[in-house]
Amino acid sequence: xxxxxxxxxxxxxxxxxxxxxxxxxxxxxxxxxxxxxxxxxxxxxxxxxxxxxxxxxxxxxxxxxxxxxxxxxxxxxxxxxxxxxxxxxxxxxxxxxxxxxxxxxxxxxxxxxxxxxxxxxxxxxxxxxxxxxxxxxxxxxxxxxxxxxxxxxxxxxxxxxxxxxxxxxxxxxxxxxxxxxxxxxxxxxxxxxxxxxxxxxxxxxxxxxxxxxxxxxxxxxxxxxxxxxxxxxxxxxxxxxxxxxxxxxxxxxxxxxxxxxxxxxxxxxxxxxxxxxxxxxxxxxxxxxxxxxxxxxxxxxxxxxxxxxxxxxx
Numbered sequence: 001x002x003x004x005x006x007x008x009x010x011x012x013x014x015x016x017x018x019x020x021x022x023x024x025x026x027x028x029x030x031x032x033x034x035x036x037x038x039x040x041x042x043x044x045x046x047x048x049x050x051x052x053x054x055x056x057x058x059x060x061x062x063x064x065x066x067x068x069x070x071x072x073x074x075x076x077x078x079x080x081x082x083x084x085x086x087x088x089x090x091x092x093x094x095x096x097x098x099x100x101x102x103x104x105x106x107x108x109x110x111x112x113x114x115x116x117x118x119x120x121x122x123x124x125x126x127x128x129x130x131x132x133x134x135x136x137x138x139x140x141x142x143x144x145x146x147x148x149x150x151x152x153x154x155x156x157x158x159x160x161x162x163x164x165x166x167x168x169x170x171x172x173x174x175x176x177x178x179x180x181x182x183x184x185x186x187x188x189x190x191x192x193x194x195x196x197x198x199x200x201x202x203x204x205x206x207x208x209x210x211x212x213x214x215x216x217x218x219x220x221x222x223x224x225x226x227x228x229x230x231x232x233x234x235x236x237x238x239x240x241x242x243x244x245x246x247x248x249x250x251x252x253x254x255x256x257x258x259x260x261x262x263x264x265x266x267x268x269x270x271x272x273x274x275x276x277x278x279x280x281x282x283x284x285x286x287x288x289x290x291x292x293x294x295x296x297x298x299x300x301x302x303x304x305x306x307x308x309x310x311x312x313x314x
Contacts (some may be wrong), residue, residue, distance in 0.1 A: 022051040024058070031097035033060040043097045062097040066158060070107060073166065074116045075200040082129045085166040088115055090146070099154030107153055111146065113159065118145045128167065135162050 025048055026032050032044040035057045051058070073087040090111060094100045104110045122141050123131050131138070139160055147157040165174070 018053050022053050022056075024049045024051055029063060029065045031062045031064055031094075033059050033062060033090070033097050033101045035059045037191065040098055040102065060097070060101045062100055064094050064097070066091060066093045069111065071112045071115060072161065074119055075166065076120050076123045078123055078131055079125060080127050082128045082167060082171060084123075084128075084131070084171075086119060087163045088119065088142070089114060089161045089163050091160070092150070093156045093158060094154055095156045096154030099152065103153035107150075107155065110153070111150060111155070111157075114146060114149055115142065118142050128171070132165060132167075135165075138162055187267070210286055 026044045026046050028046050034042045069090045071088050073085040077083050122138055142160040
């Protein structure tokens with residue numbers, strides 16, 4: 001193979017290599033800042049791009065994803081002259097690659113210094129207690145100030161968070177003792193309230209118990225009185241029925257006696273039987289009617305007849 005052919009092949013290969021090396025593919029979430037003759041030319045977004053050899057140069061590859069930077073603790077002084085250490089976390093996103101590339105030298109360092117100065121200004125107007133209890137207020141104000149200041153750098157500050165707030169050791173010890181005292185006080189208050197509620201519940205239980213016992217005793221007495229009342233009613237009704245039955249029997253016997261049309265001797269005999277029952281009592285004096293005295297002889301005669309009658313029957 002002749003030398004000119006070889007040279008031509010080498011030149012062609014070199015040209016092909018240069019062309020291939022100048023074909024650039026920008027990945028997702030990146031922007032390439034391209035300079036031509038040292039001046040800004042274009043900002044390539046995602047896709048395929050061709051760079052002119054020896055004329056165009058990729059000055060910076062910028063990520064447009066949201067980024068997080070954790071800055072070192074900064075020393076700040078509160079309004080009541082307490083020195084503390086506060087470290088911050090900044091969430092930001094690059095929205096303009098050209099401004100980010102040419103707007104400020106070392107933009108991350110610029111954000112850190114701007115965060116420190118803004119934090120000192122805000123905390124300097126607050127006391128220790130306000131600083132410890134106003135994280136949201138501090139975060140909101142720092143975010144607003146940083147977002148406005150970094151806008152011309154092509155940076156959008158999404159939010160700023162205070163990661164740690166570290167007072168001096170003696171302040172922390174005093175705060176821990178105060179917190180311990182507050183916890184003990186709250187514990188005693190809770191115990192006292194619990195004991196109070198327990199005593200109230202016990203008193204209410206005793207009250208309810210006494211009320212229930214009194215009601216039970218009252219109901220028991222009412223039931224007993226009702227039972228005695230019912231018993232007396234039943235006894236009275238029984239006596240009334242017995243008297244009525246006796247009176248009815250007596251009336252029936254008189255009716256039958258009248259229907260039988262008894263003789264005078266039978267009537268005298270019945271009178272004698274009634275007199276005998278009266279004589280069985282405890283009376284010491286008995287007045288015998290004259291009619292019954294005559295019946296006594298008749299009764300004696302009947303007794304003799306009844307005594308002899310069985311002998312004759314034998």
